[in-house]
């Protein structure tokens with residue numbers, strides 16, 4: 001397809017963060033592996049070490065080679081296009097924008113819109129301009145029917161003669177479920193959806209009643225901007241590349257989320273106003289607040305501390321309800337953590353192949369789901385191989401969360417619904433969701449009560465140890481979390497304030513686990529990177545149901561195989577490339593085999609490669625297993641591909657992507673979202 005690894009190696013870009021060198025001891029001797037480990041430097045065998053490369057500052061943003069040559073400055077992040085600009089571009093009829101119906105059937109008359117279609121119907125012009133096919137086979141060739149992308153498929157040459165699609169197989173991704181029904185979406189758009197179960201539950205909990213709406217509805221449908229109380233930065237795989245603000249029109253509600261009216265929907269016009277604000281960058285001033293203010297906005301108030309005493313009271317109906325809950329057994333199961341952006345469906349398929357038992361969708365915001373946003377609903381998709389699958393939602397108030405779980409229960413096929421109460425992202429916390437709930441136990445109780453009382457499906461929650469560093473909270477809440485109706489809780493052993501700055505506090509996780517009631521399954525989470533790490537937690541605290549693995553799976557998805565087979569796998573670069581090939585295949589199936597699908601697959605592959613480069617092959621280490629917090633020195637692999645895979649330069653990740661998906665388009669740029677190499681960055685959990 002593209003250049004070989006050996007060709008590529010010559011052009012390898014050099015890492016920008018100066019990797020730690022392995023300097024000599026003051027007496028001139030080399031540091032021992034133990035001394036390196038003590039300093040959290042990976043003890044790479046001396047024969048593989050290479051001199052630290054000179055900096056070219058290309059890690060955080062890389063541009064394609066062609067572009068780099070054309071432009072004097074090698075690292076220029078292109079300005080993001082506004083939504084309106086993108087829409088306008090989409091509308092322009094270019095020969096390359098062939099109508100999907102026509103592409104599928106290769107028959108101009110197949111499009112019901114005829115001349116009014118916003119896409120081109122000129123098959124010959126499309127053929128003349130279409131870029132050359134990519135190497136490899138169409139991902140749909142072994143499927144049930146013809147390729148749904150037809151002429152637009154970048155592997156068109158491998159289609160069987162005469163195998164043309166038609167509208168009946170329009171979306172033939174039949175191995176994926178949880179696609180939002182169009183009628184339901186329209187009801188959500190029009191705010192006409194009914195939530196009988198959620199509303200009944202909210203009523204029975206005294207969280208809903210007649211009263212005054214805080215929302216001042218104006219004649220033209222505008223709402224008081226003060227009532228806008230939710231927004232979020234979407235960085236998820238199916239809605240990536242946009243800072244999307246959603247709003248939730250709160251109804252009359254007291255500080256703990258008691259609703260006084262059931263009028264909740266946002267109005268479209270207001271939404272678009274807010275979105276424009278976001279796109280124009282105003283959101284930076286208006287919606288997100290500096291961290292200092294944020295912490296003031298989420299204080300552990302005296303009132304709430306007093307309220308803590310009342311938390312243990314549980315009503316009888318809840319206990320009956322808990323007995324009726326469907327059970328899910330996490331014991332000993334390998335759980336791939338929810339991972340925004342990178343934990344997309346193709347990645348989860350890769351992990352399933354490599355041994356993951358439980359998978360979970362990327363975090364979806366309740367307000368966006370309730371508004372019927374297609375990009376948010378895409379986060380709930382499930383592949384047929386995901387046999388124990390949950391979705392993760394994030395919301396601030398009992399009504400929003402209860403209605404969302406009712407909707408998901410009705411429209412999707414999932415085994416459990418997880419509520420993210422650990423998300424540290426400012427824009428989420430600022431709106432009272434995610435880890436902000438850790439400072440508001442009364443609201444936490446109501447959210448869990450309302451959600452678990454609305455559906456029979458197990459409700460699980462994911463938390464951090466607490467909000468502030470040094471003020472762990474979960475041990476005082478763990479009993480209640482079970483009584484409130486959660487079937488399981490995952491504890492990420494860090495506080496919100498701490499982010500990833502220190503290792504996870506497993507002693508605290510064990511302490512909480514031992515305090516949990518029997519009915520509540522507890523899963524530990526943090527820094528697991530080998531089968532021995534997994535074994536240790538299981539044997540140190542047999543009361544743990546299981547553990548969840550996040551970055552360990554991103555950096556080496558074969559960790560699931562290692563745990564199942566109880567070995568350190570000295571995987572070779574060729575085998576790693578095969579895993580990437582699988583991902584690309586799954587990506588093309590999921591995002592499409594046309595040019596758009598290929599480039600979306602590339603984008604998410606690159607996001608993932610920003611993690612995989614942190615893997616240090618077993619055979620190169622003096623001490624095994626690698627620990628997640630070790631900083632690697634600069635080193636050579638055992639072959640060119642292994643060396644390339646160790647590079648933390650985005651330009652080198654682009655080269656790997658070109659080995660799998662062909663040349664990047666002109667003007668291509670890439671900057672990783674999560675900047676995984678910064679070892680202390682915040683992520684969603």
Ligand SMILES: Cc1cc2nc3c(=O)[nH]c(=O)nc-3n(C[C@H](O)[C@H](O)[C@H](O)COP(=O)(O)O)c2cc1C
Nearest residue numbers: 337338339340363492526527549550551683684685
């Ligand atoms: C890229 C990335 C995305 C994440 N997205 C989510 C998410 O959507 N929901 C969530 O609960 N946690 C999310 N997390 C947090 C992880 O699930 C996990 O709690 C955390 O990384 C600690 O586990 P680890 O030490 O095994 O990585 C994310 C973490 C990373 C690195």
